[in-house]
Amino acid sequence: MNRSAALANALMLTLLLGTSDSLAGALGALLMFASVVGLYGLCMPVLRPRLTGTSALLAGLLLAATFSSCADLLAQRWFLPWQQTFGLYAGLIALQCVVLEHNGFWRSSLVERLKLCGMFGGLMLLLAGLRELIGHGSLGRGLSEDWPGFVVFSEGLHLITLIPGAFILLALLLAARQALIRPNSISKETHRP
Amino acid sequence: MNRTASAFIVLLLAVIGIGATYFVQRINAPQIAAEQRLIESRKLLDLLPLETYDNQPLEQPLDLTDTTLSHSTLSGGYRATRDGQAVAILLRTQTQGYAGAIELLIAIDTTGKLLAVKTLEQTETPALGGHLGDWPNAWLQTFTGQSAKEPTDAGWALKKDQGQFDQIAGATITSRAAISAIHDALRYFDEHRSALLGSGT
Numbered sequence: 001m002n003r004s005a006a007l008a009n010a011l012m013l014t015l016l017l018g019t020s021d022s023l024a025g026a027l028g029a030l031l032m033f034a035s036v037v038g039l040y041g042l043c044m045p046v047l048r049p050r051l052t053g054t055s056a057l058l059a060g061l062l063l064a065a066t067f068s069s070c071a072d073l074l075a076q077r078w079f080l081p082w083q084q085t086f087g088l089y090a091g092l093i094a095l096q097c098v099v100l101e102h103n104g105f106w107r108s109s110l111v112e113r114l115k116l117c118g119m120f121g122g123l124m125l126l127l128a129g130l131r132e133l134i135g136h137g138s139l140g141r142g143l144s145e146d147w148p149g150f151v152v153f154s155e156g157l158h159l160i161t162l163i164p165g166a167f168i169l170l171a172l173l174l175a176a177r178q179a180l181i182r183p184n185s186i187s188k189e190t191h192r193p
Numbered sequence: 194m195n196r197t198a199s200a201f202i203v204l205l206l207a208v209i210g211i212g213a214t215y216f217v218q219r220i221n222a223p224q225i226a227a228e229q230r231l232i233e234s235r236k237l238l239d240l241l242p243l244e245t246y247d248n249q250p251l252e253q254p255l256d257l258t259d260t261t262l263s264h265s266t267l268s269g270g271y272r273a274t275r276d277g278q279a280v281a282i283l284l285r286t287q288t289q290g291y292a293g294a295i296e297l298l299i300a301i302d303t304t305g306k307l308l309a310v311k312t313l314e315q316t317e318t319p320a321l322g323g324h325l326g327d328w329p330n331a332w333l334q335t336f337t338g339q340s341a342k343e344p345t346d347a348g349w350a351l352k353k354d355q356g357q358f359d360q361i362a363g364a365t366i367t368s369r370a371a372i373s374a375i376h377d378a379l380r381y382f383d384e385h386r387s388a389l390l391g392s393g394t
Contacts, residue, residue, distance in 0.1 A: 047202065055199035059206050066210035070217045077221045080228040 008099045015096065016124055017166040019086050021135070024142040026128030028082040030121055032075060033093050036067045037117075040097045044106060057101060064097035081142075123173075130169060135161035238273075238283070239328075240300050240309035246273035246280055255282075255389060262381055264288055264373035268296070272391060279390045281308055282382060288374040291366040292316045295325065299378040303390060305340045309333075310375055315367075322367030332361050333371070341379035349376040 019029035043063055051059055072090040075083040083090075100106065105113065133139055137156040141149035159165040234251045235243070250271035260267040265288035273281040284299045293316035300308040310333040317323045324332070335358060350356025351368055360368035382389060 047206075050202055051199045052196065055196075055203050058203050062203065062206045062210050066206075066213055069214045073214070073217050073221050073225070076225045077228065080225070080232060084232075 005103050008103060011092070011099055012096060012120070015089050015092050016120075016127065017163055017170065018089050020124055020128040020131055020166060021085075021161055022132040022142060023125070023128050023140050025082065025086055026124050027143070028075070028079060029086060029089060030124060032068075032071050032090060033096075034117075034121075036064065036071050036093050037097060037100070039067050040064055041106065044101070048106075057098065060101040061094075061098050064094040068094035068097075127166065127170060127173065130173075131160050131166060134169075135159075135165065237298065237313075240298065240311045241273055241281055241283075246275050248272075248274045250274075250283060258385070258388075262286075262377035264370070265377045267378070267381065270389065272389070273300075279303055282389045284378045284381065285313070286374050286378050288370045288377075290315060290317050290325075290370045291322050291364065292318060295367070295370055295374070297371065297374055297378075299375060301379060301382045305342075305379065305383050305386070307336050307339050307375065307379060310336055310371075317364065317367045322361060322364035324361050324364070325367055325371060332359070332368075335359065336372075336375055339379070341376065341383045346376075349373075 015029065015033070020026045040060070040063055044060060047059055047063075048056055068090055071093075072083065072087060075087065075090070105116075129139065132141065133152060133156075135156045135158065137151065137153040138148075139150040139152065140147070141151075143149065157165075160169060230249075230251075234249060238250060250273045253272065255270035255272055257267050257270045265286045267284055267286050269285035271283040271285075272279055273283065280303065282301050282303075284301065285296065286299060287294055287296050289295070294314065295312065295317070296314040298311045298313050300310070302308050310330075311328060312326045312330070312333070315323065315326045317325055324330075344357050347355065348357045349372060351358055351360045351365065351372065353360065353365065354369070356372070358368075358372060
């Protein structure tokens with residue numbers, strides 16, 4: 001992956017960190033993301049062979065913008081409290097579709113694509129669960145109107161609910177992953193004279 | 194396949210996209226507006242427990258007369274009802290604080306007792322008088338259950354002014370303004386009780 005692709009993929013961080021304040025927020029964002037990207041993935045293969053170069057990207061942009069604005073309107077109708085907090089990120093989903101198009105995500109195999117989406121969803125839910133648990137001391141709050149969620153402890157660590165806290169937590173998760181998948185290489189390093 | 198065909202498809206997509214968005218927006222607009230009103234009124238009215246009323250108080254503002262009171266001005270009044278019976282009157286009142294106008298929403302039950310007070314707007318000094326804007330607010334809760342006659346007129350003041358209420362630390366003027374506005378609203382309720390509660394009570 002070249003440098004500009006990595007930079008474009010980093011745009012995903014905004015969505016990941018911004019909406020993972022609570023499980024409810026992350027689930028809403030995932031639902032919206034899945035429906036917009038899913039619809040986009042259904043429509044684009046029909047259009048792609050009929051378009052050339054830049055116009056394919058332009059068509060993708062139009063399609064993504066249409067789907068995400070419709071999804072945003074429907075979210076306003078059924079999940080207004082969620083939309084008022086996270087509606088800001090809805091536009092980024094459209095941008096994400098175009099980034100995926102540009103980076104050749106749709107050219108890879110279906111299994112690979114599903115794996116990538118599953119990993120992103122898993123990471124988002126894990127991050128949201130941890131942030132809600134540490135930051136608010138509860139789990140699943142706000143998922144439904146008459147269920148307050150599991151309250152584990154009453155006062156949470158406020159920092160984790162903020163974006164900088166999310167960065168720190170993400171870094172810790174990455175560090176944990178590194179430690180888990182590469183324990184051998186580290187032990188090799190320590191044995192060097 | 195040529196450029197013209199591509200351009201035509203893009204143009205067609207643009208038209209379909211704009212059309213679809215416009216259509217979705219048009220058919221959902223009334224429901225979205227209703228949802229927004231519901232959320233706003235819940236936010237504004239969170240000083241009354243949701244189950245105590247079943248109407249939309251903000252949709253039926255009351256006509257108030259003589260809205261200029263001795264220390265404050267009433268800017269609106271609403272009636273919360275349950276099964277057609279009035280359960281509370283909400284008065285929106287404006288007074289002058291230390292730094293600027295303070296707007297309070299005061300809920301009074303049918304017997305003239307204060308149910309709750311909420312600050313809607315204030316520009317008082319942060320960390321001093323600004324605490325008036327906190328919600329839930331322990332200081333404003335000390336007024337719950339009081340009425341215009343109880344305590345007496347002299348008692349409706351800060352302890353500093355020989356009254357019976359504590360003040361917000363370091364914010365005498367803000368506290369005085371809030372107390373006078375609350376007292377004004379309770380007196381106004383007593384004076385206009387039948388008009389505010391409407392027929393049937």
